[in-house]
Amino acid sequence: MAPPVASEPVFRVRGGGPLEGTLRLSGAKNSVLKLMAASLLADGPVELSEVPDITDVPVMGAVLEGLGVTVRHDAAAGTCRLEVHDDRGLRPPADAVTRIRASVACLGPLVARRGAAELALPGGDRIGARSIDLHLEGLTAMGAVVERASDGVTVHADALHGARITLDFPSVGATENLVMAATLARGRTVIDNAAREPEIADLCRMLVAMGADIRGIGTPTVTVEGVERLTGVGWETCPDRIEAGTYLVAGALTGGRVRVERVRAGDLTLPLRKLADAGATVDVDGDAVTVERRSGPLRPVDVVTLPYPGFPTDLQPQMMVLLTQADGMSRCTENVFESRFSFVDQLRRMGADIDVDGHHALLSGPTTLRGATLDGLDVRAGAAGVLAGLVAEGETRVRDVDHVDRGYARFVERLRTLGADIVREDDGA
Ligand code: UD1
Secondary structure (H helix, E strand, O other): OOOOOOOEEEEEEEOOOOOEEEEEOOEOHHHHHHHHHHHHHEEEEEEEEOOOOOOHHHHHHHHHHOOOEEEEEEOOOOEEEEEEOOOOOOOOOHHHHOOOHHHHHHHHHHHHHHOEEEEEOOOOOOOOOOOOHHHHHHHHHOOOEEEEEOOEEEEEOOOOEOOEEEOOOOOHHHHHHHHHHHHOOEOEEEEEOOOOOHHHHHHHHHHHHOOOEEEOOOOOOEEEEOOOOEEEEEEEOOEOHHHHHHHHHHHHHOOOEEEEEOOOHHHHHHHHHHHHHOOOEEEEEOOEEEEEOOOOOEOOOOEEEOOOOOEOHHHHHHHHHHHOOEOEEEEEEOOOOOOOOHHHHHHHHOOOEEEEEOOEEEEEEOOOOEOOEEOOOOHHHHHHHHHHHHOOEOEEEEOOOHHHHHHOOOHHHHHHHOOOEEEEEEEOO
16 A cells, blocks of 8 residues: 655745834854854853754754764753763764754864764755865865765874865865864864854854864954863854845845844845845844835846855845846856756746856846745745745745755744745645
8 A cells, every 4th residue: 555645834825915023033053053063072061042943953953962962952942952971972873964964063073072973975955066075175184084985974083183274165064164173183273265154253252162262263264273172161143144134135025124133234244235236225223134125116136146255145045036026137146056046947937037047147027926836945945935925926835845944943933923924734635
C-alpha cells in the first residue's frame, strides 16, 4: 500500500491593502547560530538572549548536543544556555549538519579546542555552490591537515598556530571559522580580506567578552592573538537586519507604513537608501526605522549585491519584488550566490517582466502580478514570494514554507499584525 502523502503547510496570501503597524524584532539568524557554535570554545556556560524563534536554532542545538553540549533553549523567552559537558565528540550528527549551512561553524571551534573535526557536507539553501574551500585553506595555513571524502571532510591539528591568511573572497563563514579557530591558536593570526558583516562583528565581540584578543573587528583585516582559554559569557544577539529589511520593503511595496523596532539603521545603509531612491520615506529614530509610501508610483533603482557594506544578497529577492512595481527599467546584479536568480522564474510565473543575462537581471515595470503557486524556494525567496503575493491579484500559495520558518520568527503572525491577508494551512489533507 502506498504511504499516505504527508500534508505540507502552505502560506495562502491575498493581495490587498497597505501594511501598517509596528514590529519589534529579536536577534539575527546569521548571528545566533554562530554564537551557539562558539559555546564549543568556552570553559563555562554561554547564555544567549534575543534568540529568534526560528527552526534553525533547535537544529543547531541538535548539532551541538551531538557534540556534548547541554542546550537549554526557551523559545518563548528567547534565551538559550549552552554548556559543554563532554568535550570528546568530533563528529556532529550528519542529519542535522546537512540541514543547515551554519553547522560548518563548528569546524573551527572543534579543531581549535578538540584537535580534530569530522564534518558531513553542510546544508542550507540551494542558492549556489557554497563550497568550504576557503575555510579549509585557512585552517591548513594554521597547521591543520585536511582529508576530503565524497561526503565530508576530516580536519586534524595537534596544535593550531597563528598565520597570515588572505581570503580569495570575503566569505562570511570562512571569516567566522578562522576567527574562532585563531582565538585558541598559538600566536597571531591575521585575516586579510575578511568579511565585515555585522553578524561577524557580533560574534567577535562576544568572543572578546569571553577573553579572546581580537582587533580590527568589523574591518577587512582582523588580527587575533591566541589565548589559553575562553570563559562562559552572557550575550544579547544582535538585531536581524535582513528580517527588518524584509518588513520595511513590504511597507514600501504595499504603499503603507511599517515601523521596525530593535534595528541598527547603520547596518542597513544601502537598503534604506535604495528604498528612499525608489520613492519611500525613510525615518530613523534611535533603534527604530519607519518606511512609508503613501502615493505615487515607485521609481526604478539599480541594485548590486556585494559583501557588506554592499547591498545584501539576502535582501535581493525581496527588492526584486519591489522593483516589479517600479515605473521603468531597473537592473539587479547578483555577485554573491550564482543561483539566487532561480527566484526570477517564480516572479515571471506571476507576470513579472524580467530578463536574466548571467548574473544581471533587467526588470521592466510596473507589472500587474497575478496570484500563483510558488515552490522550491529558499529562506529569502520564500519570504519574497509572500511579498509578491501581498500586491498580486487573487491568491498566491507559497509552498515549502519550512524554508521561511528557518529564518523568520512568527512570519505569518507578524504580517497579520500589519494587516496582511495571509494564513498558514496544511495542504493535501
Ligand atoms: C552567510 C549567510 C547567508 C548570506 C551569506 C552572504 C549564514 C548562516 N548564512 O552564508 O545568509 O547570504 O553569508 O552574506 O550566516 N564560498 C566559496 N568558498 C568558501 C566559502 C564561500 O567559494 O569556502 C563562496 C560561496 O559559494 C558563495 C560566496 O562565497 O558564492 C559567499 O559565501 P559566504 O560569504 O561564505 O556565505 P555563507 O557563510 O555560506
